[in-house]
Amino acid sequence: MDSVVWRSSKDDECTLLPYDHYWISSNRIVTPQGIISGSVEINEGKIISIVEGYGKKGSSKPEQVIDYGEAVVMPGLIDVHVHLDEPGRTDWEGFLTGTRAAAAGGVTTVVDMPLNNHPSTVSKETLGLKLDATENKIYVDVGFWGGLVPENAHNTTILEGLLSAGVLGLKSFMCPSGINDFPMTTIDHIKEGLSVLAKYRRPLLVHSEIEIDSKNHLEPKDNGDPHVYSTYLNTRPPSWEQGAIEELVGVTKDTIIGGPLEGAHVHIVHLSDSSASLDLIKKAKSRGDSVSVETCPHYLAFSSDEIPNGDTRFKCSPPIRDAFNKEKLWEAILEGHIDLLSSDHSPTVPELKLLAEGDFLRAWGGISSLQFNLPVTWSYGKKYGATLEQLSLLWSKKPATLARLESKGAIAVGNHADIVVWQPEVEFELNDDYPVFLKHPSLSAYMGRRLSGKVLDTFVRGNLVFRDGKHAPAACGVPILAK
Numbered sequence: 001m002d003s004v005v006w007r008s009s010k011d012d013e014c015t016l017l018p019y020d021h022y023w024i025s026s027n028r029i030v031t032p033q034g035i036i037s038g039s040v041e042i043n044e045g046k047i048i049s050i051v052e053g054y055g056k057k058g059s060s061k062p063e064q065v066i067d068y069g070e071a072v073v074m075p076g077l078i079d080v081h082v083h084l085d086e087p088g089r090t091d092w093e094g095f096l097t098g099t100r101a102a103a104a105g106g107v108t109t110v111v112d113m114p115l116n117n118h119p120s121t122v123s124k125e126t127l128g129l130k131l132d133a134t135e136n137k138i139y140v141d142v143g144f145w146g147g148l149v150p151e152n153a154h155n156t157t158i159l160e161g162l163l164s165a166g167v168l169g170l171k172s173f174m175c176p177s178g179i180n181d182f183p184m185t186t187i188d189h190i191k192e193g194l195s196v197l198a199k200y201r202r203p204l205l206v207h208s209e210i211e212i213d214s215k216n217h218l219e220p221k222d223n224g225d226p227h228v229y230s231t232y233l234n235t236r237p238p239s240w241e242q243g244a245i246e247e248l249v250g251v252t253k254d255t256i257i258g259g260p261l262e263g264a265h266v267h268i269v270h271l272s273d274s275s276a277s278l279d280l281i282k283k284a285k286s287r288g289d290s291v292s293v294e295t296c297p298h299y300l301a302f303s304s305d306e307i308p309n310g311d312t313r314f315k316c317s318p319p320i321r322d323a324f325n326k327e328k329l330w331e332a333i334l335e336g337h338i339d340l341l342s343s344d345h346s347p348t349v350p351e352l353k354l355l356a357e358g359d360f361l362r363a364w365g366g367i368s369s370l371q372f373n374l375p376v377t378w379s380y381g382k383k384y385g386a387t388l389e390q391l392s393l394l395w396s397k398k399p400a401t402l403a404r405l406e407s408k409g410a411i412a413v414g415n416h417a418d419i420v421v422w423q424p425e426v427e428f429e430l431n432d433d434y435p436v437f438l439k440h441p442s443l444s445a446y447m448g449r450r451l452s453g454k455v456l457d458t459f460v461r462g463n464l465v466f467r468d469g470k471h472a473p474a475a476c477g478v479p480i481l482a483k
Contacts, residue, residue, distance in 0.1 A: 016472050023065045045416060045462035068421050078408060079345070082344075087129055127165050139465050141418075143482075145171045145205060148204065149172070171205040187251065198263035206244075272295070300326060343367075419457075420457070427450060
């Protein structure tokens with residue numbers, strides 16, 4: 001049984017197809033059992049059968065068969081770490097542009113973070129504001145994380161009210177978030193939150209950096225020049241991540257089976273440090289702690305030595321580190337030590353990015369990327385030997401498991417027909433002529449890159465919501481609420 005409530009809707013304008021019952025055929029369908037040649041039968045939003053053998057489609061009418069030939073048919077991506085900034089900051093992004101961009105990139109479900117919108121989502125009431133803001137605006141399904149902050153960490157009534165209202169789990173920061181109404185938490189706040197989450201069996205996502213005096217990390221050769229990326233990089237050394245994760249794994253030991261926090265789960269978001277921090281996580285996993293970790297495409301695509309002076313589009317936290325670190329992250333992914341990928345799509349407005357000034361220390365941090373998850377991961381991952389099956393695991397199955405979306409994440413009978421169809425071999429350049437649906441395309445660090453992996457079609461619960469650069473007439477995505 002699903003652990004979530006689906007607010008379903010059906011409207012002829014939700015899809016670019018004229019029928020509900022149809023087949024999708026391809027020589028490359030990514031399933032939990034491997035890549036097959038065959039057909040997927042879809043009816044009323046769900047997968048009802050999978051037939052191996054290309055060209056076998058039962059007794060369907062020819063007009064109800066979509067033949068994709070050599071294009072890849074894969075589960076839609078699930079991005080569990082996005083900031084869509086609504087309500088309150090729709091000039092940064094918003095549900096409409098964010099989910100249109102998601103659909104164009106083959107992302108069929110996103111889970112929205114509780115901050116950067118205003119007010120932050122830290123109570124039942126503020127979740128209600130966010131739900132109201134989704135109406136007629138979401139092109140893909142959207143779940144929600146709630147915020148763990150000092151105020152609700154010490155007030156079980158508020159925290160349980162937020163969880164009972166349907167957030168899929170909680171998110172906290174171990175360093176200042178930059179958002180006034182989303183203050184940082186201490187390890188004691190985190191313990192309080194986990195004790196409540198254990199009852200609900202939902203995860204706590206943690207921004208794992210602890211501030212350490214960074215003045216001594218500035219390299220004399222740069223003279224602390226704020227226009228040079230290494231100046232910013234040196235203000236957030238790997239020891240910040242390591243220090244936070246050391247504290248966390250001191251708590252996650254209690255999440256083992258039979259432990260006092262059994263049922264709670266800690267998920268470390270956007271890991272950047274591939275050395276000591278990752279080693280701590282691996283050790284915690286080996287002793288049975290309920291802990292997982294994600295990293296993001298920008299840590300896998302970029303390295304600090306290639307970031308131009310003044311190009312603040314690349315600023316994020318934790319920061320993008322050196323080429324050796326990037327290599328080690330890929331190694332950890334392919335060996336299964338990093339559980340899943342997410343975008344940490346974190347847009348803002350041009351004036352906060354300070355592109356004209358080029359000041360890395362003062363510019364707002366965050367990488368705008370939601371539409372590019374699939375081609376970026378594939379373009380860089382194939383150089384390291386990443387497979388289509390691994391992409392599906394990292395971007396669909398494992399994220400679905402984290403968020404407890406039991407009807408999503410795989411092309412399997414009974415699941416939602418959330419599907420992306422794409423061409424891994426097709427290259428394109430992200431330039432001004434390429435259709436980008438983000439609110440501020442020019443702020444993305446990926447603009448100007450040549451990528452492989454063109455998205456053709458995106459299906460959300462059987463609705464064809466994106467095809468050939470066009471979206472369905474109506475936004476019929478569904479808010480996802482935990483039971």
